[in-house]
Amino acid sequence: MRGRALDDALAEAAPAANAPLAAAQRDIAYSACRRLDLLDHLAGALLRKPNRALDALARVALSELIDHPERAHTIVDQAVQAMARDGGSALRGVLNAILRRFIREREALLAAALAIEPIRLGYPDWWIARVRAAWPDLAEDVLAAGNARAPMTVRTNRRRTTADEYARALDAAGIAAAAAAPGALTLARPCPVARLPGFEAGLVSVQDLGAQLAAPLLEAGAGMRVLDACAAPGGKTAHLLESADCAVTAIDRDAARLAAVAANLGRLGLEARLVCADAGDVASWWDGQPFDRILLDAPCTASGVIRRHPDGKWLKRAGDLTPLCAEQARLLDGVWRVLRPGGKLLYATCSIFPDENQRQAARFLNLHPDALPLPIDLGFAHGAAGPLLHRDGQLLPCARHDGFYYALFQKA
Numbered sequence: 532m533r534g535r536a537l538d539d540a541l542a543e544a545a546p547a548a549n550a551p552l553a554a555a556q557r558d559i560a561y562s563a564c565r566r567l568d569l570l571d572h573l574a575g576a577l578l579r580k581p582n583r584a585l586d587a588l589a590r591v592a593l594s595e596l597i598d599h600p601e602r603a604h605t606i607v608d609q610a611v612q613a614m615a616r617d618g619g620s621a622l623r624g625v626l627n628a629i630l631r632r633f634i635r636e637r638e639a640l641l642a643a644a645l646a647i648e649p650i651r652l653g654y655p656d657w658w659i660a661r662v663r664a665a666w667p668d669l670a671e672d673v674l675a676a677g678n679a680r681a682p683m684t685v686r687t688n689r690r691r692t693t694a695d696e697y698a699r700a701l702d703a704a705g706i707a708a709a710a711a712a713p714g715a716l717t718l719a720r721p722c723p724v725a726r727l728p729g730f731e732a733g734l735v736s737v738q739d740l741g742a743q744l745a746a747p748l749l750e751a752g753a754g755m756r757v758l759d760a761c762a763a764p765g766g767k768t769a770h771l772l773e774s775a776d777c778a779v780t781a782i783d784r785d786a787a788r789l790a791a792v793a794a795n796l797g798r799l800g801l802e803a804r805l806v807c808a809d810a811g812d813v814a815s816w817w818d819g820q821p822f823d824r825i826l827l828d829a830p831c832t833a834s835g836v837i838r839r840h841p842d843g844k845w846l847k848r849a850g851d852l853t854p855l856c857a858e859q860a861r862l863l864d865g866v867w868r869v870l871r872p873g874g875k876l877l878y879a880t881c882s883i884f885p886d887e888n889q890r891q892a893a894r895f896l897n898l899h900p901d902a903l904p905l906p907i908d909l910g911f912a913h914g915a916a917g918p919l920l921h922r923d924g925q926l927l928p929c930a931r932h933d934g935f936y937y938a939l940f941q942k943a
């Protein structure tokens with residue numbers, strides 16, 4: 532509500548007393564963020580005079596009342612206690628009154644709010660319009676998937692274990708999971724990373740199934756020089772290194788995020804050359820040796836992973852797309868120069884907006900006659916768990932995976 536990223540705000544909030552409480556705190560904040568416009572509408576209908584402290588607490592309490600009508604008494608009681616602590620006793624009565632009114636008039640208040648389409652869908656107008664224009668037959672499913680809870684999928688480190696062996700370890704730890712694609716297991720229910728057997732020993736990483744498609748699509752082989760141009764926090768860098776004995780140069784321009792790459796590789800027993808630089812400014816970091824493979828996992832709106840960052844849909848603006856697309860184009864054109872003839876570049880985003888994806892690929896092909904588009908064949912990932920939801924290189928968010936885009940180019 533104050534324009535800051537939710538995870539940053541949560542990190543600065545008073546620490547929860549224990550891990551389950553911290554998880555609950557996060558869950559409550561995420562749930563409220565997913566339907567912030569509905570809560571705004573309800574708070575507007577119920578509150579005569581806005582008040583900052585009351586505004587936030589009222590929204591959180593309303594969100595919990597929507598999800599858990601059976602716990603109404605406890606929710607009202609806890610919200611009123613919190614109000615007394617944070618805002619003084621004067622506001623307690625007001626909060627108590629509006630929450631009780633919501634409980635009494637729930638059906639009518641919700642029906643009136645949900646009759647407004649953007650509130651029913653839970654996104655800003657511009658976002659809905661873009662998804663409808665891009666995926667007319669799937670728009671409501673795509674929007675709904677972005678408001679659902681995300682699945683938790685792990686990638687097994689094939690240098691230290693196998694998916695079958697790790698499935699048995701999960702089973703022994705009482706964590707239900709199913710094979711999702713080669714090396715990937717999706718848990719029946721998300722669980723704290725610390726509960727994953729052998730996590731610290733590098734047996735496994737948490738990575739969405741959609742993100743686990745990058746390394747197999749790029750097909751890096753033994754002895755190849757591979758560039759990961761936007762690497763942090765290193766999920767795909769690690770997957771590339773687990774898949775083949777290749778030499779990876781991992782670039783990120785954010786030093787703190789690059790440190791996370793080092794930590795992740797260390798945990799998994801992998802090594803890469805880490806460079807803190809602007810990948811698009813090739814002269815500043817390139818040693819003149821061309822690469823056989825390049826992964827450009829570009830900065831984007833992250834519209835395909837919005838269920839993991841539900842504040843993003845309210846913080847982002849339609850106008851953010853133009854500078855982002857320009858930056859993606861600059862990075863693509865820049866790193867293309869360091870690919871050897873015959874080499875392959877995989878362009879990736881976690882977006883579902885064509886401006887960042889299909890249109891970006893078309894612009895690139897138009898500008899570079901030496902770039903040949905290669906088909907994105909995801910057949911290897913259609914497994915026992917059912918098909919992926921995709922149109923060519925565009926994965927759309929669904930129960931199995933987040934939204935991602937992949938385009939593969941070969942240099943003539």
Ligand SMILES: C[S@@+](CC[C@H](N)C(=O)[O-])C[C@H]1O[C@@H](n2cnc3c(N)ncnc32)[C@H](O)[C@@H]1O
Nearest residue numbers: 761762763764765766767783784785809810828
């Ligand atoms: C989508 S994330 C990459 C995720 C990563 N590939 C993974 O799988 O874990 C994009 C990254 O690009 C980095 N970045 C943005 N602009 C960059 C630039 N000009 N040069 C290098 N890195 C950049 C950001 O700091 C961010 O870490």
